Amino acid sequence: MPGATPEPPLGMLAELTHRCPLQCGYCSNPLELVGRAEELNTAQWCDVISQARELGVLQLHLSGGEPLQRPDLAEIVRHARREDCYVNLVTSGFGLTPERGGQLADAGVEHVQLSLQDADELAADAVAGATGAHRRKRAAADVITALGLPLTINVVLHRGNVDRIPDIVELAEAMGADRLELAHTQYYGWALRNRVRLMPTAAQLSAAEAAVAEARARSSNLRIGYVPADYHETYPKPCMHGWAARQLTVAPNGVALPCPAASVIDSLPVVNVRDTSLRSIWYEAESFQAFRGTSWMREPCVSCARRQLDFGGCRCQAFQLTGDPTHADPVCSLSPHRHLIDELVANAELGQALYLEPRRMRSAAAPR
Amino acid sequence: MNPPADARPRLSRGTRLSFDRVRHAHVLLYPEGVLFPNQTAIDVLRRCDGSNTVAAIADDLRHDYRAVELTDIAELLTQLSARGLLELDSN
Numbered sequence: 001m002p003g004a005t006p007e008p009p010l011g012m013l014a015e016l017t018h019r020c021p022l023q024c025g026y027c028s029n030p031l032e033l034v035g036r037a038e039e040l041n042t043a044q045w046c047d048v049i050s051q052a053r054e055l056g057v058l059q060l061h062l063s064g065g066e067p068l069q070r071p072d073l074a075e076i077v078r079h080a081r082r083e084d085c086y087v088n089l090v091t092s093g094f095g096l097t098p099e100r101g102g103q104l105a106d107a108g109v110e111h112v113q114l115s116l117q118d119a120d121e122l123a124a125d126a127v128a129g130a131t132g133a134h135r136r137k138r139a140a141a142d143v144i145t146a147l148g149l150p151l152t153i154n155v156v157l158h159r160g161n162v163d164r165i166p167d168i169v170e171l172a173e174a175m176g177a178d179r180l181e182l183a184h185t186q187y188y189g190w191a192l193r194n195r196v197r198l199m200p201t202a203a204q205l206s207a208a209e210a211a212v213a214e215a216r217a218r219s220s221n222l223r224i225g226y227v228p229a230d231y232h233e234t235y236p237k238p239c240m241h242g243w244a245a246r247q248l249t250v251a252p253n254g255v256a257l258p259c260p261a262a263s264v265i266d267s268l269p270v271v272n273v274r275d276t277s278l279r280s281i282w283y284e285a286e287s288f289q290a291f292r293g294t295s296w297m298r299e300p301c302v303s304c305a306r307r308q309l310d311f312g313g314c315r316c317q318a319f320q321l322t323g324d325p326t327h328a329d330p331v332c333s334l335s336p337h338r339h340l341i342d343e344l345v346a347n348a349e350l351g352q353a354l355y356l357e358p359r360r361m362r363s364a365a366a367p368r
Numbered sequence: 369m370n371p372p373a374d375a376r377p378r379l380s381r382g383t384r385l386s387f388d389r390v391r392h393a394h395v396l397l398y399p400e401g402v403l404f405p406n407q408t409a410i411d412v413l414r415r416c417d418g419s420n421t422v423a424a425i426a427d428d429l430r431h432d433y434r435a436v437e438l439t440d441i442a443e444l445l446t447q448l449s450a451r452g453l454l455e456l457d458s459n
């Protein structure tokens with residue numbers, strides 16, 4: 001549909017900072033993390049949020065990195081609520097003291113997504129790369145529930161924790177969560193780098209599905225979401241409901257992207273909210289137009305009946321695995337590149353070392 | 369599975385009905401997304417404040433929509449509650 005005008009966006013992911021006290025080896029943040037000096041300031045974020053609301057954004061996800069690293073977080077939240085955005089805070093909980101929690105609730109945070117690494121404290125701290133992380137997250141959950149804020153617990157599933165779903169469910173219940181989101185690792189950024197160590201086996205996956213079904217049948221108060229392991233599926237995920245169709249992302253340095261992983265596609269021109277309005281980015285930027293609709297598709301997608309269902313899958317995954325973002329997502333069984341996925345899946349059946357390379361910033365001295 | 373007529377539905381925590389001045393439309397905002405309710409749903413949702421019973425909501429709406437039946441409203445409430453947007457328990 002070349003030339004067709006897209007609908008206004010519904011949501012924006014504001015990556016307020018890439019700074020983070022944790023070092024999860026499964027982190028989907030890019031390898032090239034943005035340093036503090038390059039971050040948008042308070043006024044710039046508030047302006048982007050106002051522009052986003054004017055453009056049609058209703059849901060604002062404040063994330064990162066760790067958004068609590070921004071001392072102006074409550075100010076940004078207050079501004080977003082004044083603009084009448086629905087404000088969702090996505091956090092590791094590290095640094096969520098009762099004082100900070102109170103300020104954020106006052107400012108108008110409407111929902112909190114708190115990530116946990118695992119149900120097992122030692123394993124959780126090992127993945128997060130910080131002793132005491134797990135305990136501090138439990139304290140953060142207490143802060144959130146005491147404030148009466150709705151709580152979703154997010155757990156990224158991988159080889160090292162996927163066998164503990166029943167314990168994770170129990171922990172989420174004990175923490176007073178309204179929802180639990182169990183999402184298999186998406187292989188972007190640091191997770192792609194650590195992929196061989198993160199990929200579960202087929203047997204782990206069937207046990208996981210059974211555990212989720214069992215927990216759903218048993219637990220009436222906790223709603224459980226489950227995002228399946230992409231590589232083990234027959235068809236790709238309907239990534240982002242299509243390229244630049246419903247959401248946009250603004251990175252800490254102001255770069256606007258159709259999805260948080262899109263910076264890997266290095267052929268796309270970079271567009272920044274510092275010099276272009278969000279409206280013109282959404283409707284006109286080359287990077288947003290690149291894979292909108294279906295006109296960019298080639299075989300097998302272009303003649304496939306599923307192209308309006310999955311939009312050919314993920315452009316970033318196609319690029320990362322095949323070198324060309326116009327290929328079908330190689331997860332698709334109709335893709336000529338599916339063998340790449342099959343090899344990785346087969347490889348995961350063999351034992352793998354569990355050491356994860358921790359997510360970290362480049363040393364401050366390193367040139368950009 | 370339909371709610372009892374004396375249940376007092378209310379929006380779940382983290383769910384709110386709002387008016388989008390950009391789209392000029394009512395929107396139901398909740399943690400995972402956005403819904404654009406139709407006019408009947410808007411009128412029902414507005415009354416889901418934990419004080420009105422299902423029966424009272426149905427009675428109230430019959431003034432505006434003669435065709436609306438208690439069962440239609442109950443069905444809508446059941447669907448919304450299955451998605452976690454509404455709480456039906458009468459406590």
Ligand SMILES: C[S@@+](CC[C@H](N)C(=O)[O-])C[C@H]1O[C@@H](n2cnc3c(N)ncnc32)[C@H](O)[C@@H]1O
Nearest residue numbers: 026027028064065090091092115154185186191
């Ligand atoms: C990148 S984090 C940033 C916010 C905060 N630092 C946190 O961890 O909650 C945003 C969300 O993505 C999840 N996440 C991180 N890496 C992921 C991956 N590779 N696949 C799927 N979800 C991931 C996290 O668990 C978290 O819920």
Ligand code: SF4
Nearest residue numbers: 020022024027065092
């Ligand atoms: S997923 Fe982990 S490393 Fe990545 S931003 Fe969140 S807490 Fe930090």
Ligand code: SF4
Nearest residue numbers: 301304306307312332
């Ligand atoms: S061929 Fe393309 S459109 Fe068809 S199922 Fe595979 S990825 Fe989706």
